[in-house]
Structures are given as structure tokens and as C-alpha cells.
Amino acid sequence: MTTYKNIHGRSIQSLATDPTESSAEGQIWYNTTSDTFKTVVALEAWSSGSPMITARRLMASSSSGPQTAALGVGGYIDGTGDTAITEEYNGSGFSTGTSINTARREFDGAGTQTATVVMGGRIGSNQQRAETEEFNGTSWSEQNDLNTGRQRLSGAGIQTAALAFAGITDTDATEEYNGTSWTAANNMGSGTYGQGGSGTQTAALSCGGNPYRTTTEEYDGTNWATVNSLNTGRMFLRASGTQTTTLAFGGKTPPSNFSAVSESYDGTTWTNTPSLANAVAEQGRGGGNSAGISFGGFTPGVTSRSEEFTRSTNTITAAAWASGGTMNTGRTALGGTGITTAALAMGGGAPLNVQTEEYNGSSWTSTNNINVGRAIYGGAFGPQGAAGAASGEPTSSPAGSSYEEYDGSNWTAGPSLNIARNGGISLGTQTAALCVAGFTGPAAPNSYIKTSESWNGSSWTSLPSPGSDTQTAGQGSSAGTTAAGLIFGRYDGAPNYTGKTDEYDGSSWTVGGVMITARYATAGSGAQTAAMVSQGYSTGTLNVAEGYDGTAWSTRPNCSVGKYQVAGAGASNTDCISFGGSGNSTATEEFTGETTAVNVKTLTQS
Amino acid sequence: MAHFIYGVAQNTGKGFFTAEDRRAFFLRGYLADVWCIGNNVEGARWLAEKNGVEKTKAEAQALITAEVEAAQAAWDAESDEYKATHQRPSDVTLP
Numbered sequence A: 001m002t003t004y005k006n007i008h009g010r011s012i013q014s015l016a017t018d019p020t021e022s023s024a025e026g027q028i029w030y031n032t033t034s035d036t037f038k039t040v041v042a043l044e045a046w047s048s049g050s051p052m053i054t055a056r057r058l059m060a061s062s063s064s065g066p067q068t069a070a071l072g073v074g075g076y077i078d079g080t081g082d083t084a085i086t087e088e089y090n091g092s093g094f095s096t097g098t099s100i101n102t103a104r105r106e107f108d109g110a111g112t113q114t115a116t117v118v119m120g121g122r123i124g125s126n127q128q129r130a131e132t133e134e135f136n137g138t139s140w141s142e143q144n145d146l147n148t149g150r151q152r153l154s155g156a157g158i159q160t161a162a163l164a165f166a167g168i169t170d171t172d173a174t175e176e177y178n179g180t181s182w183t184a185a186n187n188m189g190s191g192t193y194g195q196g197g198s199g200t201q202t203a204a205l206s207c208g209g210n211p212y213r214t215t216t217e218e219y220d221g222t223n224w225a226t227v228n229s230l231n232t233g234r235m236f237l238r239a240s241g242t243q244t245t246t247l248a249f250g251g252k253t254p255p256s257n258f259s260a261v262s263e264s265y266d267g268t269t270w271t272n273t274p275s276l277a278n279a280v281a282e283q284g285r286g287g288g289n290s291a292g293i294s295f296g297g298f299t300p301g302v303t304s305r306s307e308e309f310t311r312s313t314n315t316i317t318a319a320a321w322a323s324g325g326t327m328n329t330g331r332t333a334l335g336g337t338g339i340t341t342a343a344l345a346m347g348g349g350a351p352l353n354v355q356t357e358e359y360n361g362s363s364w365t366s367t368n369n370i371n372v373g374r375a376i377y378g379g380a381f382g383p384q385g386a387a388g389a390a391s392g393e394p395t396s397s398p399a400g401s402s403y404e405e406y407d408g409s410n411w412t413a414g415p416s417l418n419i420a421r422n423g424g425i426s427l428g429t430q431t432a433a434l435c436v437a438g439f440t441g442p443a444a445p446n447s448y449i450k451t452s453e454s455w456n457g458s459s460w461t462s463l464p465s466p467g468s469d470t471q472t473a474g475q476g477s478s479a480g481t482t483a484a485g486l487i488f489g490r491y492d493g494a495p496n497y498t499g500k501t502d503e504y505d506g507s508s509w510t511v512g513g514v515m516i517t518a519r520y521a522t523a524g525s526g527a528q529t530a531a532m533v534s535q536g537y538s539t540g541t542l543n544v545a546e547g548y549d550g551t552a553w554s555t556r557p558n559c560s561v562g563k564y565q566v567a568g569a570g571a572s573n574t575d576c577i578s579f580g581g582s583g584n585s586t587a588t589e590e591f592t593g594e595t596t597a598v599n600v601k602t603l604t605q606s
Numbered sequence B: 001m002a003h004f005i006y007g008v009a010q011n012t013g014k015g016f017f018t019a020e021d022r023r024a025f026f027l028r029g030y031l032a033d034v035w036c037i038g039n040n041v042e043g044a045r046w047l048a049e050k051n052g053v054e055k056t057k058a059e060a061q062a063l064i065t066a067e068v069e070a071a072q073a074a075w076d077a078e079s080d081e082y083k084a085t086h087q088r089p090s091d092v093t094l095p
Helices: A004-008 B019-024 B041-049 B057-076 B080-085
Strands: A013-015 A028-031 A036-040 A043-049 A070-077 A081-089 A094-096 A108-112 A115-119 A132-135 A140-143 A154-158 A161-165 A174-177 A182-185 A196-200 A203-207 A216-219 A224-227 A238-240 A246-249 A262-265 A270-272 A284-287 A291-295 A306-312 A314-317 A320-323 A335-339 A342-346 A356-359 A364-367 A387-390 A403-406 A411-414 A425-428 A433-436 A452-455 A460-463 A477-480 A485-490 A498-504 A509-511 A523-527 A530-534 A545-548 A553-556 A567-572 A575-579 A588-592 A595-598 A600-603 B004-008 B027-029 B034-038 B053-055
Touching: A043 A291, A043 B019, A070 A108, A070 A115, A070 A284, A070 A291, A108 A161, A115 A154, A115 A161, A154 A203, A161 A196, A161 A203, A196 A246, A203 A246, A238 A284, A238 A291, A246 A291, A306 A314, A314 B019, A335 A387, A342 A387, A342 A567, A342 A575, A387 A425, A387 A433, A425 A477, A425 A485, A477 A530, A485 A523, A485 A530, A523 A575, A530 A553, A530 A567, A530 A588, B004 B041, B004 B057, B019 B041, B034 B041, B034 B057, B053 B057
Parallel strands: A013 A028, A108 A154, A154 A196, A196 A238, A335 A567, A477 A523, A523 A567
Antiparallel strands: A028 A036, A036 A600, A043 A306, A070 A081, A081 A094, A094 A553, A108 A115, A115 A132, A132 A140, A154 A161, A161 A174, A174 A182, A196 A203, A203 A216, A216 A224, A238 A246, A246 A262, A262 A270, A284 A291, A291 A306, A314 A595, A320 A588, A335 A342, A342 A356, A356 A364, A387 A403, A403 A411, A425 A433, A433 A452, A452 A460, A477 A485, A485 A498, A498 A509, A523 A530, A530 A545, A545 A553, A567 A575, A575 A588, B004 B034, B004 B053, B027 B034
């Protein structure tokens, strides 16, 4: 029998299990378990990304950061005007950064998310500006101006070795920045504006531009040279990556159509990649031709949407919410605790509810009732089989002090809290818990409880007032433990809802990053450095979700349903659920973070 | 069989359409949360999973046209200086 080795002089590996490393790309092996030949192939596509916080277009972007550390600076909001707002992307979502000093549009940037220089642009009706600002990861500072003011230019390189080229009205001008000042360099071969720009100060790329050009030029640090053209002529597109790994995407094609075209440059030729799902122009950019990002832009109408381009041997399953099991008893203002595969729901109201249900990761099962029916809000804590329910709003009064413990079967009354409260925010276990703030009655400034109480397994002890306004309200959510806890979002009377976050280290509180969307009555879960908040209420019912990394909140995919007074459970911001809520909801939504697996393909035999 | 199905679904961000979705069926987004989706099992399932509402092509086109006309009206109301550097939005026709 002729073998593969006889034909090709090489043998094929026989493996019982498929490789799990992407380095197996291009290899062929024989899987002895499935009796098949297999290989790993790279796939590429644009997929939906988390939305920006503020929809806009014509912003500056950092040029040298990866897909997971992009920066969108300033820009234009139709109907509002120029903005100074900066947003940072961390691979999961956008968070608010430090605003630039001078709001503007039609400018660009060079550098990374934490070391960026932005230059030029338009400031209101003042066109062809030359202002330059640097960002050091914390603050923006004014720097020396461009020699030639312009707008719709491109930036490339890093903060200390940047390049600015093309733009209105000096369309072929090139300038180099050394971290201090700009110096004129040789002009481009042909002038344009609204082009895509990428690369470094000594190896840059310009592609497309007004009027719907296909022209591509390479810069070698001294001169520009025309090279192979784009396949599709476009202007107002964006490009990112190095000179030999550039991705050019979006833009406008004649007569004034928005384009979804995406092309990849390898240093010699442009190749069409799978297109964006949504045609867009004048957007932000980041990454390169193996992992890029397009965010914001104009469609027409400003958009906050983003899309991520990925070329990978890994199959990436994006983070997403999915429908979970239906609760047996729909309810609002319930208590929730535990993890996704062992969660617990209890109480709720109105009408007041005593039902308890356990979730096993797919379905809810009713168990023995809680002793005191009440709206619990955030007063539940602990694992499914050893949970606690503190305070709440029983029928007899607007605030309760009762405490109960669940052993996996039954609820047993324990010592009461020292201060009756509803909307208290609790976290911990049956042997070490904390109940923070809340209200003595209907929420109003004079009913706020500033103190907290700690539970040691046998009694509640009042803690001194934190002395700040951070624990003066309730109906917030919690995550973590009493040694590393987190409370976030709550009703505080000014302006009735807040995005405040506070971290607890077992003895003292410190202020954490502020939620992007201020709200209360949310679903919260996770750990101090990996918390999740979803849904809730501000001026209306919300479906938005955010994740916390121990420092800042960033956006996550929205829940399918907006609701408030909803409960949450889960170990982290990549593995959590929300359930129940307003309208006496019975719905559960399950959140799973992004996962990757090597894209193994079976080769057909003929 | 028609090449596409049309629907309205709100883009909820990351995970709304994945790289695997893009490879499994044609997908193109338009104004007014209108989506043009390859007419296969995976495409139809995607629209259903996203709580999308299927529309006829005419219904979907009408939603888009309304948005485009609003954008065109906004452009028409802009200053000459704006019009000099921003083109009037073109009509959008569904495939």
C-alpha cells in the first residue's frame, strides 16, 4: 500500500487527541480516536463589539496599540458639536478616560492608549488647526503646534516618533514629531485628505482618501513612494497596523455611499477580507490586520457601535447573554446569591413573597419558604447551601431587622440586625458578612442609614460611620467577600441614582471607579476585581451591563430584557446570571465571557 | 427561494453577531436596526435568537428610507460650509 510518507517523504503524526495550541496552524495529523485526518486553519471575520459610551465620529485614535487597548479621542456629535470626551477600550468594553483639553474633530493620533499624541483638526468653526496634545495615561498636556495646521489628516508612529501627513488644505504635507516639536519632511507623492494611515514614523502607509482614491503610498522615513493600489477606492476610511500588516476598513464610495469593505495589506498587495457587517465612515481605529477594531463613526447618523476583526486559528466565542431557566415564581425586589450553577432566590415583592428557589445552572426548583416574606433587594449573601438574608421590607413596617440563614433545606431565624433597614447591600458568608447602608423607611434623605453592620456568625455589630456619602443609600449591588468586597450603584437622593463604587478591604472603604451608567436596583455579582452589574433603573428601565476589573467599569453586551429590582449571582464577570425583577419577571439570563478554542478542521477523504 | 431574509433587531454589542455567524451566513446591517440576512437555517436561527422581527423587503426598505430621508433633510438644513465638506447622504437600496 502506498503511504503518505512514500509519496511525500514525510510521515504524519498520529495523535489520540487534537492539539490545543494555535501553533498547530498548517499541520496535518491523523486522529487515531476519530479515524480522521485533521488540520488547524486560520479564519477571519468582523464580529460585533461592545458599543462606545458616546456615539460620535471624526475622532482621533491611537495608532500603535493592539485591538485590546484602543483609544478614541474627541470627535464630533451631530446636533451637539465637538467633544473632548475620551474613551478607552480594553478588549471587553469601553470606559471613560480623561478628556482632552481642547474639544475638536477631524484630527488624528499616534502612539498607544497610555502614550498618545493627537494633532491638528477642526475646533468648532475654526479650521485647519495645529494644536498638539500628549496623553501620558493619566492627563493631557498641550505641546508644540504642527507647522502646518490641517484637518482630516492621518497620524502614525508613537508619541516620541510620530508622523502626521496629508489633510485639508495642505494635502501632501508631512511632518515628523520627536516628542517635543514637529519638523517638516518630504511631501507625499500626491495630496489627499480623509485617507487611511498606519505604520511608524520610518515605515508609514497612506491609502485611499479624497476623492475616492485607490492610491497607496509608503513612507520610508525620508520619501514617499506609490505602491500597489487598494482594490476599492474610498475616502473617509480608517486604517491601522504596521506598514506590512495594515487593515483598511469602511469609508465612502461614489457617489456618497457608506462602505463595509475591508482590505488587508501585507507590504506588497491589498487583499479583500470579509467585510464589516455595518457600512461606516469617519470612525475610530485600532489594532492591525490580524486583530483590528472599528468603533463609532457615521452611517449616516453618528453611531456608537463597534466591530472587531479577528484573524485567528482560534474559534472565538464572544461574550454574550443567553436565556436561562424560568423561575417558578416571578417576582421583583427579590434576594439573590450564589453562583451560576448553584444560585438561590428568595423573597421579593410586592406582593410580598416567601418562596425560595434553587438554580442548578439550567432550571429552578422550589424549596422551603423563607420565614419572613419581604422585599430583600441586595440583602442576600453567601453560597446556595449556606446563605443569609438580612433586613428588607416586610409587610409590618417599611424596614426590617430580621436575619435568616439557609442550610440548603430550611431557613432558620438568627439574631436581628441592630438597625432595621430596607435596601441594605449585603455580602459575605454565614460566618463573615456585611450589611451596608439602606433606608429606615421610604427612600428620602432623612431616612438614609450611614452605618453598616458586620456579622461574625453569631451577632451583628455596628460599624462606625464611614464618614463619607458613599454608604448613605441603598438598593445597590455587591460582589466579593468581607475581606475584598465591592458595592456599586445605588439610590442616593442626589440625583436619586448613582454610579458610585466602593471597595472594602475588611477594615476600611476606598472609592473605586464610577460606573458608566449611574443606576440602582441592579443585578450584581462577582468578585472585587471581576464584578458584573446589569440592568437596573435610572430615568427608565435599563438593559445595559458593565464589568469591573478592580479599577474601572467597562461596557458588556446588553441583556435582552431591561428590568430593575433584579437579582444577580455568579463568581465573576465572565460567569454570572441575572434573574427575576420588575414586572414580576420569571426570566433568567446567563452571561458567559469570551472563550477561545483552536479551530480544528477534519479533512475529507476522497 | 429568496437569497435574503430581512429583519429588525437591536444590536446589543459584543456577541450580537460573532465571527462564526459571519462565516455561517451573509449579514449586513443597515439604518433603523434593519438586517439583511442570508436565507439559510443559520441565518433564520440568528434572527430568532436575537429577538428580531422579520420584515418583508418592502417593509425593511421603508424603514431605511425613512432614516435616509431624515439624514438627507438634516444635511439640507446644514450650512453651505458644512455641505462643502460633507456630501449629502445617498439613498440606500437593499439587495
